[in-house]
Amino acid sequence: MSDQSRRPHKPHKPHRRPQKDPVRILAFEALRAVDERDAYANLVLPPLLRKAREKGDFDGRDAALATELVYGTLRRQGTYDAIVAACADRPLREIDPPVLDVLGLGAHQLLGTRIPPHAAVSATVELARVVLGDGRAKFVNAVLRKVAQHDLDGWLEKVAPPYDDDPEDHLAVVHSHPRWVVSALWDSLGGGRAGIEDLLEADNERPEVTLVARPGRSTTGELLREEAAVEGRWSPYAVRLTEGGEPGAVEAVREGRAGVQDEGSQLVALALAHAPVEGRDARWLDGCAGPGGKAALLGALAAERGALLLASEKQPHRAGLVARALDGNPGPCQVIAADGTRPPWRPGSFDRVLMDVPCTGLGALRRRPEARWRRRPEDLDGFAPLQRDLLRTALESVRVGGVVGYATCSPHLAETRAVVADVLKQFPDTELVDARPLLPGVPALGEGPDIQLWPHLHGTDAMYLALIRRTG
Numbered sequence: 001m002s003d004q005s006r007r008p009h010k011p012h013k014p015h016r017r018p019q020k021d022p023v024r025i026l027a028f029e030a031l032r033a034v035d036e037r038d039a040y041a042n043l044v045l046p047p048l049l050r051k052a053r054e055k056g057d058f059d060g061r062d063a064a065l066a067t068e069l070v071y072g073t074l075r076r077q078g079t080y081d082a083i084v085a086a087c088a089d090r091p092l093r094e095i096d097p098p099v100l101d102v103l104g105l106g107a108h109q110l111l112g113t114r115i116p117p118h119a120a121v122s123a124t125v126e127l128a129r130v131v132l133g134d135g136r137a138k139f140v141n142a143v144l145r146k147v148a149q150h151d152l153d154g155w156l157e158k159v160a161p162p163y164d165d166d167p168e169d170h171l172a173v174v175h176s177h178p179r180w181v182v183s184a185l186w187d188s189l190g191g192g193r194a195g196i197e198d199l200l201e202a203d204n205e206r207p208e209v210t211l212v213a214r215p216g217r218s219t220t221g222e223l224l225r226e227e228a229a230v231e232g233r234w235s236p237y238a239v240r241l242t243e244g245g246e247p248g249a250v251e252a253v254r255e256g257r258a259g260v261q262d263e264g265s266q267l268v269a270l271a272l273a274h275a276p277v278e279g280r281d282a283r284w285l286d287g288c289a290g291p292g293g294k295a296a297l298l299g300a301l302a303a304e305r306g307a308l309l310l311a312s313e314k315q316p317h318r319a320g321l322v323a324r325a326l327d328g329n330p331g332p333c334q335v336i337a338a339d340g341t342r343p344p345w346r347p348g349s350f351d352r353v354l355m356d357v358p359c360t361g362l363g364a365l366r367r368r369p370e371a372r373w374r375r376r377p378e379d380l381d382g383f384a385p386l387q388r389d390l391l392r393t394a395l396e397s398v399r400v401g402g403v404v405g406y407a408t409c410s411p412h413l414a415e416t417r418a419v420v421a422d423v424l425k426q427f428p429d430t431e432l433v434d435a436r437p438l439l440p441g442v443p444a445l446g447e448g449p450d451i452q453l454w455p456h457l458h459g460t461d462a463m464y465l466a467l468i469r470r471t472g
Contacts, residue, residue, distance in 0.1 A: 071206060072113070073101075073104040074373075076112060086158065087147050088143050102132060103143055110148050111152040177365075211229075214259065220232075223252060229242075237266060268405065268463055272352055272354050272467065273352070277401055285312065286354045287390065291321040291322065300329060308334070311335045312338045314337065322335050355394040355405065356405075358387070360410050362409075384414065391404075406420055424468070429472035435449060435467045
């Protein structure tokens with residue numbers, strides 16, 4: 001009998017079924033939807049959470065953890081990718097996207113939460129066994145054990161180039177923004193290192209839910225009765241829910257008398273409504289009205305003066321959202337589906353015009369963190385002709401003595417001042433109106449006459465507004 005035949009056989013380990021963790025499975029499903037379908041997390045996550053609660057899988061703490069895992073992983077994706085690349089035995093491009101999503105979830109638990117390292121690794125490996133299989137779970141386990149060897153600061157020292165060698169690349173890795181976005185934001189903001197770092201950090205913070213009490217339909221007093229509700233910083237109609245929460249549970253929001261609206265968006269509407277016009281003030285236009293937040297506030301403000309609001313939106317389904325937002329408006333209003341570059345109304349028909357144009361959305365990265373990875377510099381070229389056409393329409397649609405508001409949810413200079421400067425060359429009978437006095441109490445609005453809001457300075461999205469009066 002050979003020596004080999006006398007060796008005792010090792011007993012086979014019984015196969016253990018992976019433990020299903022509803023919180024992490026839901027977070028993984030949300031990340032896959034964002035990656036595969038170009039979906040936005042703020043649209044994908046709520047129905048997933050609602051379904052989990054209805055099934056009885058989730059309580060409030062579970063929902064909070066799932067939300068943190070999804071948004072934290074997306075916000076820090078660039079940083080975590082750099083760290084995973086330093087720990088993996090192959091380039092990131094050779095790792096399947098679902099595996100990268102699991103690794104991102106694990107990296108965030110290890111480096112961005114207070115979950116103990118051993119629990120973060122074991123829970124993520126269990127998730128990998130469920131959604132990827134045992135083979136790829138071993139790869140996830142090996143990578144995450146290396147990730148767990150340092151905290152976030154320790155990893156950043158290893159994977160981020162020194163600031164003095166390459167400031168933009170350093171900031172891109174440390175604050176998890178594409179380099180071109182860092183460069184664009186820095187150009188728009190101006191100043192030195194402290195300001196841009198504050199801005200990038202603010203982009204990575206979870207924003208509060210901000211409500212708007214639509215005049216004549218609701219009051220801030222009503223909204224302030226909600227749990228953890230405090231007054232807005234700048235808008236007289238704003239109320240902030242400091243602990244998040246479900247806006248749909250607020251009675252006034254359910255009934256359409258109030259809405260969810262960033263305070264920067266409210267300020268744009270208020271500045272246009274308060275801008276002085278010469279003569280009548282009876283007809284207002286929101287020329288890019290979808291999905292309806294600004295239109296609803298403008299409609300309520302117009303109603304206080306007996307003015308009519310026409311809300312125009314090119315996409316019919318978005319025009320439907322506008323109509324819903326304006327349902328119950330206290331004054332006259334009309335919603336139409338129309339192309340703002342080929343308007344059905346006559347020139348000079350309006351006293352006030354708001355044109356909040358489609359843009360890259362770089363001003364709302366707090367709310368849509370995945371947008372920073374989805375956008376490309378060449379997207380600016382796609383938006384540029386449309387933005388100029390829409391501003392031209394706005395200037396043609398307002399009467400002499402009336403005012404146009406050109407707004408974007410992007411601070412990129414190519415979408416803001418460059419557009420205004422180019423179009424105004426074709427309209428010599430115009431003048432820029434200083435918008436800053438129209439927002440009393442709001443600090444740090446810049447040199448004017450236009451306005452640029454910032455997350456780190458104002459706690460708002462980075463909204464831009466230029467006010468233009470027709471003079472002849």
